[in-house]
Structure formats: structure tokens, C-alpha cells
Amino acid sequence: MSRYDANPFAEEEVNPFADGKGLSPLPPERYDRGATIDIPLDNSRSLKDKEKELKAREAELKRREQEIKRKEETVKKAGGFSTDKNWPPFYPIIHHDIANEIPIHLQKIQYVALTTYLGIINWIMSIIYFVTTCPLAYFLWYRPLYRAMRTDSSLSFAGFFLCYTFHIGFCIYCALAPPIISGGQSLTGILSAIAIITLNYVTVAIFYFIGFGMFVIEILMSIWVLKQVLTYFRSSGKAEDMKRDAVRAAI
Numbered sequence: 001m002s003r004y005d006a007n008p009f010a011e012e013e014v015n016p017f018a019d020g021k022g023l024s025p026l027p028p029e030r031y032d033r034g035a036t037i038d039i040p041l042d043n044s045r046s047l048k049d050k051e052k053e054l055k056a057r058e059a060e061l062k063r064r065e066q067e068i069k070r071k072e073e074t075v076k077k078a079g080g081f082s083t084d085k086n087w088p089p090f091y092p093i094i095h096h097d098i099a100n101e102i103p104i105h106l107q108k109i110q111y112v113a114l115t116t117y118l119g120i121i122n123w124i125m126s127i128i129y130f131v132t133t134c135p136l137a138y139f140l141w142y143r144p145l146y147r148a149m150r151t152d153s154s155l156s157f158a159g160f161f162l163c164y165t166f167h168i169g170f171c172i173y174c175a176l177a178p179p180i181i182s183g184g185q186s187l188t189g190i191l192s193a194i195a196i197i198t199l200n201y202v203t204v205a206i207f208y209f210i211g212f213g214m215f216v217i218e219i220l221m222s223i224w225v226l227k228q229v230l231t232y233f234r235s236s237g238k239a240e241d242m243k244r245d246a247v248r249a250a251i
Contacts, residue, residue, distance in 0.1 A: 140163035157238060
């Protein structure tokens with residue numbers, strides 16, 4: 001025998017089958033035949049929602065397509081421009097669409113002209129002036145300017161210049177309010193305001209001075225519109241065309 005003992009670091013061999021029993025089997029899993037399995041139905045619901053959304057979009061596109069076709073037919077009948085009555089929005093009586101019909105570089109002039117047109121409506125207090133000047137202003141100078149901007153018609157420009165000059169003269173007359181008709185007190189001008197304040201009607205005179213200030217604003221805006229339209233008319237060559245037409249007509 002060797003004088004050395006057995007290796008203390010050697011692994012001990014263990015035989016699990018030494019006792020004849022072996023390893024114990026795992027317990028069987030329990031299976032419930034009546035158990036239900038939840039299958040999510042969100043996918044089917046989302047598909048139905050998407051289908052409804054697509055149908056709604058399709059119906060909206062068809063409606064818009066029909067509206068566009070109707071407008072195109074109206075435009076063709078009107079010779080290239082729509083004539084649908086759309087202004088004022090609360091009770092349409094005329095066709096008016098600056099944003100879509102007037103060129104972008106001319107829209108500012110047209111909008112300021114619209115402001116001067118509406119200024120007449122808002123600040124001429126007398127019913128007689130309202131009934132007469134509002135329709136006349138529209139037919140005499142606002143509509144000709146609108147047509148001139150839309151079609152570059154020299155004749156429309158000429159009509160606008162003539163009538164708009166008269167409009168400015170009328171505003172100057174209203175701002176002064178000379179004592180010609182009703183002693184000048186039917187208009188809120190500077191002379192009528194001075195006459196009223198001398199009678200110690202200070203409150204009434206304040207309103208007359210406010211009216212005078214509005215007429216001054218109307219005059220300044222109108223002069224600006226006239227200047228801008230005249231500049232565009234000359235730069236576009238329409239003035240030279242009118243001169244040539246006048247010479248031809250004279251010959």
C-alpha cells in the first residue's frame with residue numbers, strides 16, 4: 001500500500017440508481033376542458049371603423065367633385081368667370097370673390113377700394129344718401145374697377161376713373177358740409193360741426209367731428225386707391241392702348 005492517502009480533491013461519484021428507485025417523475029399538469037380562451041376582437045372593430053371612415057371620405061370627395069363640376073359649368077356659361085351670388089354672406093345678392101378672382105398683386109388695391117365702398121355705407125347717416133349713393137357707388141365705380149382688375153378692360157378702367165373722381169369730390173363735399181342743403185347739418189362735416197358747437201350743443205358736435213374725421217379717412221384712402229390704380233393702368237400699357245384707340249376713332 002502507498003503511504004499517501006486518497007486524493008482529497010477528487011469528485012465523489014454518486015449513482016442515482018444505486019437504490020433501485022431512480023428519479024421521481026414530475027407531477028402531471030392539470031388540464032381544464034371547459035376553460036375558455038380570450039381572443040381579442042379589437043382588430044375586427046378597428047377594421048369596421050376604418051371602413052366607415054373611408055366610406056365617409058369617399059362620400060365627401062364625391063360631394064366636392066359634384067360641387068366643382070357645377071361651378072365649372074357655371075363658369076363656362078358666364079364666359080370664363082363665375083357669376084354665383086355669394087356676397088354679402090348673410091344675404092347674397094351679388095358675386096364677389098377677390099381672393100380667387102383678382103390677381104394677388106392687385107388684391108390689396110381692391111380690398112382698400114372695398115373698404116372705401118363700405119365706408120360710404122357706414123357713415124352716410126341719412127336714409128336718402130344711403131338709398132341713392134350705395135347702389136350708385138357700386139354700379140358706377142366699384143363694379144367697373146372689379147371688372148377692370150379681373151379682365152384688364154380699358155373701358156372698365158376709364159369708367160372707374162371718371163366715377164371714382166366724382167366719388168372723391170363727393171366725399172370732400174361731405175367732409176366740408178357747406179350750408180347749401182338743410183343748412184349743411186344733414187352731413188357730419190367740419191363746417192356743420194363748428195356751427196353746432198357755437199350753439200352749445202357740445203355732445204352733438206362731438207359726433208359731427210367724428211363724422212368729419214371718418215370722411216377725411218375715406219378721402220385719403222380713396223386718393224390712395226385712385227393713385228395705385230392709375231399707376232397700374234399706366235405701367236400695364238393700357239393708357240397707350242386707349243390713346244391709340246382714341247386716335248383711330250378720330251381719324
